[in-house]
Amino acid sequence: MAARHGAAALLRFATECARAAGLPEEKARDLAEVLVEGDLMGHDTHGLALLTPYLDSLAAGDMRAEGEPEVVSATPVAETWEGRKLPGPWLVRRAIAAAEKAADIFGLGAVSIARSHHIGCLAAYGPPVAARGRMLLLMCSDPATASVAPWGGTRRIITPNPVAAAWPTPEGPVLIDVSMSITTNGMTGRRRGEGTRFPGQWLLDADGNPTDDPNAFFTEPGGTLLPLGGVDAGHKGFALGLLVEALTSGLSGHGRAEAPTGWGANVFVLVLDPAKFGGAERFLAESGWMARAVHGNPPRPGFDAARLPGDGAMARKAKALAEGVALHPSIPPALEKLAARYGVALPDQVQSGSGS
Amino acid sequence: MAARHGAAALLRFATECARAAGLPEEKARDLAEVLVEGDLMGHDTHGLALLTPYLDSLAAGDMRAEGEPEVVSATPVAETWEGRKLPGPWLVRRAIAAAEKAADIFGLGAVSIARSHHIGCLAAYGPPVAARGRMLLLMCSDPATASVAPWGGTRRIITPNPVAAAWPTPEGPVLIDVSMSITTNGMTGRRRGEGTRFPGQWLLDADGNPTDDPNAFFTEPGGTLLPLGGVDAGHKGFALGLLVEALTSGLSGHGRAEAPTGWGANVFVLVLDPAKFGGAERFLAESGWMARAVHGNPPRPGFDAARLPGDGAMARKAKALAEGVALHPSIPPALEKLAARYGVALPDQVQSGSGS
Numbered sequence: 001m002a003a004r005h006g007a008a009a010l011l012r013f014a015t016e017c018a019r020a021a022g023l024p025e026e027k028a029r030d031l032a033e034v035l036v037e038g039d040l041m042g043h044d045t046h047g048l049a050l051l052t053p054y055l056d057s058l059a060a061g062d063m064r065a066e067g068e069p070e071v072v073s074a075t076p077v078a079e080t081w082e083g084r085k086l087p088g089p090w091l092v093r094r095a096i097a098a099a100e101k102a103a104d105i106f107g108l109g110a111v112s113i114a115r116s117h118h119i120g121c122l123a124a125y126g127p128p129v130a131a132r133g134r135m136l137l138l139m140c141s142d143p144a145t146a147s148v149a150p151w152g153g154t155r156r157i158i159t160p161n162p163v164a165a166a167w168p169t170p171e172g173p174v175l176i177d178v179s180m181s182i183t184t185n186g187m188t189g190r191r192r193g194e195g196t197r198f199p200g201q202w203l204l205d206a207d208g209n210p211t212d213d214p215n216a217f218f219t220e221p222g223g224t225l226l227p228l229g230g231v232d233a234g235h236k237g238f239a240l241g242l243l244v245e246a247l248t249s250g251l252s253g254h255g256r257a258e259a260p261t262g263w264g265a266n267v268f269v270l271v272l273d274p275a276k277f278g279g280a281e282r283f284l285a286e287s288g289w290m291a292r293a294v295h296g297n298p299p300r301p302g303f304d305a306a307r308l309p310g311d312g313a314m315a316r317k318a319k320a321l322a323e324g325v326a327l328h329p330s331i332p333p334a335l336e337k338l339a340a341r342y343g344v345a346l347p348d349q350v351q352s353g354s355g356s
Numbered sequence: 357m358a359a360r361h362g363a364a365a366l367l368r369f370a371t372e373c374a375r376a377a378g379l380p381e382e383k384a385r386d387l388a389e390v391l392v393e394g395d396l397m398g399h400d401t402h403g404l405a406l407l408t409p410y411l412d413s414l415a416a417g418d419m420r421a422e423g424e425p426e427v428v429s430a431t432p433v434a435e436t437w438e439g440r441k442l443p444g445p446w447l448v449r450r451a452i453a454a455a456e457k458a459a460d461i462f463g464l465g466a467v468s469i470a471r472s473h474h475i476g477c478l479a480a481y482g483p484p485v486a487a488r489g490r491m492l493l494l495m496c497s498d499p500a501t502a503s504v505a506p507w508g509g510t511r512r513i514i515t516p517n518p519v520a521a522a523w524p525t526p527e528g529p530v531l532i533d534v535s536m537s538i539t540t541n542g543m544t545g546r547r548r549g550e551g552t553r554f555p556g557q558w559l560l561d562a563d564g565n566p567t568d569d570p571n572a573f574f575t576e577p578g579g580t581l582l583p584l585g586g587v588d589a590g591h592k593g594f595a596l597g598l599l600v601e602a603l604t605s606g607l608s609g610h611g612r613a614e615a616p617t618g619w620g621a622n623v624f625v626l627v628l629d630p631a632k633f634g635g636a637e638r639f640l641a642e643s644g645w646m647a648r649a650v651h652g653n654p655p656r657p658g659f660d661a662a663r664l665p666g667d668g669a670m671a672r673k674a675k676a677l678a679e680g681v682a683l684h685p686s687i688p689p690a691l692e693k694l695a696a697r698y699g700v701a702l703p704d705q706v707q708s709g710s711g712s
Contacts, residue, residue, distance in 0.1 A: 072634060077433050078463030080633045107434030110464055112633045135602065153653030153662030157646070165599050167606070176599060178592040182585070200588045208656020228585050228592055229538070232556045236534040236584055239665040240596070242646065243521050243532060246491065250523070250642045253634020257645035277436045277468045278428060278609020286606045289613035290513070290598065297509030300564020306509030309595040 004324030009347035010036050020342035021055040022065045027090040034089035038121030042316035044328040045186050046121035052334050062262050063117045077102040080112045088119030099271035107276030113267040114252035123177035126166025130173035137270040138164040141248045143255040148181050149224040151238040154208040156224050160184050161244035169287035175310025180241035181225040188214045324350030360680030365703035366392045376698035377411040378421045383446040390445035394477030398672035400684040401542050402477035408690050418618050419473045433458040436468045444475030455627035463632030469623040470608035479533035482522025486529035493626040494520040497604045499611040504537050505580040507594040510564040512580050516540050517600035525643035531666025536597035537581040544570045680706030
């Protein structure tokens, strides 16, 4: 069986590495918690796999360790921050806290962040907000890179631009974290490495012809990721990706017009409190109806059950908390290097007594 | 050539019919303006094609003519209205005005409406908001009907749930109006009538097998519309449809848990003012960069040019304002019946001197 690690041990390890690399306590802890949460949910490209590149970025002076974001503008419900490439998990958690505080009084609150560093797994931010009865919307884009062409076009102009959301139901949170392209840069690179093709025409080659070949993305000039909806309805996915771009780079006032470089993210956080709209009880009545309508829905061929977004992530997290986290095989060797570099003890492995 | 009508003549006609049917002046005008705007933009299923069913609904007592929405809750930036089945275009325009007023001071404002009547073409609401420099998000769902199954399921639980948005660029507005299913009930009925199949597997039959056959939607029990993303990535479209459901029925506190009947809509309106975030000038610099990057993008085979969402609608509107509106052939006979029913003069046709 694969090695398993307890969540607390991984958290201790990641926090100590981040501290040793130069992050202050709170920033180190937020960064570690969000990355470990990604692994707990099974999003293994956006968990501790990011710890090495994050700390490399810190060593290179691209991620900043010290100080606070600069408040560019503020109303009682809407703030805009210059993120100064501070750690994304720390910035986003603080932005969510500020937006929740506003939502608590006004029903909604928003924070726009320019020049955050990378923010990790977007789904990881949702559960605590949903647990407090609120709705979270979280979106990001990276104006320094691009992989998706406009509808009808051939050259890259936007990123996959994820939309994440979370809200409560009486059966647990709904957690959404979906990119507005069919697939992502990471999956395309993985398929290229494996020598496999996509199950459908998920890309355009550089001439704009639909293809299932991941190599078409890596030519010069490069191919593009088709927006959600693909050849048939990709105008919709491109429209939604553009909306994310406007809510992140547009509102924050920083983006592609400035031709930025380096690893970063513009972020939009919106928190809504149902208690200040139609009422918390009525919200839960509706979200609970929906959860039951999903879970009681007769499945179609190939599915054991219909799924509410987040069901898989929450089930993986529960299993990982009970049995330990089975890290992707590429991660333990990376953690060993970090342990050596920073003089931090490796996380203990879980005893395999359970036999699972 | 098809008969063409001037926009002003159509507006006069629709307003007089709505007045004669019993709507007060302001409600009649808003309803007429939003419907004619739909035809101007070329969304001919959501323009004056709706005038007859709207006025039939009014005659049947389902659409309400008199009074105001009830304010269920209010903060300085977030209001929730019981819409009492008042005309959707009138309610939504008032909601946008309230949200803009809040955004003007606070940067954002939201209105949630339970039990609006149908709201027409969502794109029609965008241009004035964008012209005033703001961003509009507008979503709706109808809890009395369903056509989309949960991911992995077979039974209908949500509507196509459109997401609309608008914001300014120096080259004109971006206008988004896209449903979170690949196709819609209306298009499926049209294909069934024509005896044609969809270009891809855009539906599931009642057993959950993908199909391009529109008849599969009309069996008992019925098939379902696949969410945006289709067989490959429809979990994303379903997640987004569910988000619309939470923002509309969830926040408004009225929805499927109450098993409502009749024709209606729950609506979510959010207005953001970039001037209160990173600044209006910086927003336009970013949206302008993007508009130019789209319009200058080398097109792919089968496209004359890459498209910014709304380009088509704004071009059709400009042409219709210059040359008259070429109504869908099904509409003039319906208008003749309304003219006879309400004793209203038919709209003049435009002289065909231009030869177009």
